[in-house]
Amino acid sequence: xxxxxxxxxxxxxxxxxxxxxxxxxxxxxxxxxxxxxxxxxxxxxxxxxxxxxxxxxxxxxxxxxxxxxxxxxxxxxxxxxxxxxxxxxxxxxxxxxxxxxxxxxxxxxxxxxxxxxxxxxxxxxxxxxxxxxxxxxxxxxxxxxxxxxxxxxxxxxxxxxxxxxxxxxxxxxxxxxxxxxxxxxxxxxxxxxxxxxxxxxxxxxxxxxxxxxxxxxxxxxxxxxxxxxxxxxxxxxxxxxxxxxxxxxxxxxxxxxxxxxxxxxxxxxxxxxxxxxxxxxxxxxxxxxxxxxxxxxxxxxxxxxxxxxxxxxxxxxxxxxxxxxxxxxxxxxxxxxxxxxxxxxxxxxxxxxxxxxxxxxxxxxxxxxxxxxxxxxxx
Numbered sequence: 001x002x003x004x005x006x007x008x009x010x011x012x013x014x015x016x017x018x019x020x021x022x023x024x025x026x027x028x029x030x031x032x033x034x035x036x037x038x039x040x041x042x043x044x045x046x047x048x049x050x051x052x053x054x055x056x057x058x059x060x061x062x063x064x065x066x067x068x069x070x071x072x073x074x075x076x077x078x079x080x081x082x083x084x085x086x087x088x089x090x091x092x093x094x095x096x097x098x099x100x101x102x103x104x105x106x107x108x109x110x111x112x113x114x115x116x117x118x119x120x121x122x123x124x125x126x127x128x129x130x131x132x133x134x135x136x137x138x139x140x141x142x143x144x145x146x147x148x149x150x151x152x153x154x155x156x157x158x159x160x161x162x163x164x165x166x167x168x169x170x171x172x173x174x175x176x177x178x179x180x181x182x183x184x185x186x187x188x189x190x191x192x193x194x195x196x197x198x199x200x201x202x203x204x205x206x207x208x209x210x211x212x213x214x215x216x217x218x219x220x221x222x223x224x225x226x227x228x229x230x231x232x233x234x235x236x237x238x239x240x241x242x243x244x245x246x247x248x249x250x251x252x253x254x255x256x257x258x259x260x261x262x263x264x265x266x267x268x269x270x271x272x273x274x275x276x277x278x279x280x281x282x283x284x285x286x287x288x289x290x291x292x293x294x295x296x297x298x299x300x301x302x303x304x305x306x307x308x309x310x311x312x313x314x315x316x317x318x319x320x321x322x323x324x325x326x327x328x329x330x331x332x333x334x335x336x337x338x339x340x341x342x343x344x345x346x347x348x349x350x351x352x353x354x355x356x357x358x359x360x361x362x363x364x365x366x367x368x369x370x371x372x373x374x375x376x377x378x379x
Contacts, residue, residue, distance in 0.1 A: 053091040054110035061303035114264035127264035130338035142293040144367035168292035171262035179231035195232035236307035
């Protein structure tokens with residue numbers, strides 16, 4: 001009897017377990033299989049076209065540098081960023097560019113800061129030749145400045161205070177004199193009206209008894225033709241590019257260079273726009289910043305060689321100012337005074353101490369000495 005009851009209990013328990021299992025399986029079958037949530041595809045960013053204002057024409061080394069840079073930006077960002085260059089001051093003139101960049105009216109400006117806007121970013125006007133003495137190896141100076149920018153964060157801070165980001169930097173080649181008259185010594189410069197840009201060259205011109213005259217880029221040819229100026233400080237490429245040789249007879253070389261403070265050219269971007277760019281786009285701009293000085297030098301050397309030939313082909317006499325006369329000029333007291341004056345001016349116009357300013361100046365000169373061994377080109 002007991003054995004039968006045990007068997008009955010076991011059978012009953014098995015039936016209960018079986019029914020429970022069937023109910024669970026039935027419930028599971030009734031529930032729909034959840035569909036996996038697809039991973040959203042990130043939206044493709046809209047292509048971005050940035051405006052770039054410059055006073056230069058789309059020819060010569062300046063035109064080539066900007067065209068090369070714009071093409072490289074488009075290529076390296078796979079078309080995500082393109083740059084439209086507005087040539088010849090058609091979008092903004094040099095005096096308006098800093099404010100236009102600060103406000104974001106234009107995206108990028110090809111800006112000559114040291115010669116035209118020293119008060120705006122005073123520390124960056126250290127590019128002027130009066131600070132390092134007068135040298136004739138442009139690429140060495142540009143590479144030294146690029147290294148200096150990296151070593152001293154004060155340069156970027158100064159730009160940030162003006163809502164700007166420097167995308168690249170290069171200076172200009174050696175500056176000489178396009179003249180209506182022959183020039184063979186310092187006495188020939190006395191009383192000469194010379195088209196001049198920047199405080200350094202104003203002081204140098206006055207020191208030899210000449211008369212500095214400021215004319216805008218558009219006014220120089222007319223000024224030479226009408227005798228407003230007798231000569232203009234410029235590179236050979238400018239004489240050809242702006243057809244100024246048509247109003248002159250002589251092109252006088254100064255080697256080693258005594259003329260021409262490096263104007264500190266650079267493409268400046270609105271800082272808010274820069275901060276809105278993706279890290280990979282910013283990286284493209286930073287890579288191009290490293291390549292920019294050497295690429296411009298490549299264009300400018302070829303352009304300069306062609307310009308000298310063009311001057312000769314057009315009947316311009318290309319002459320060398322005597323080295324002994326240049327040495328007299330570079331040894332005038334005004335040369336040392338200019339350097340001291342810049343240091344005092346920088347202390348007054350920045351928040352930096354005199355000790356820090358002198359440290360930056362000394363380091364710049366050291367870097368130029370080092371770079372001249374690697375980049376000895378002069379043109």
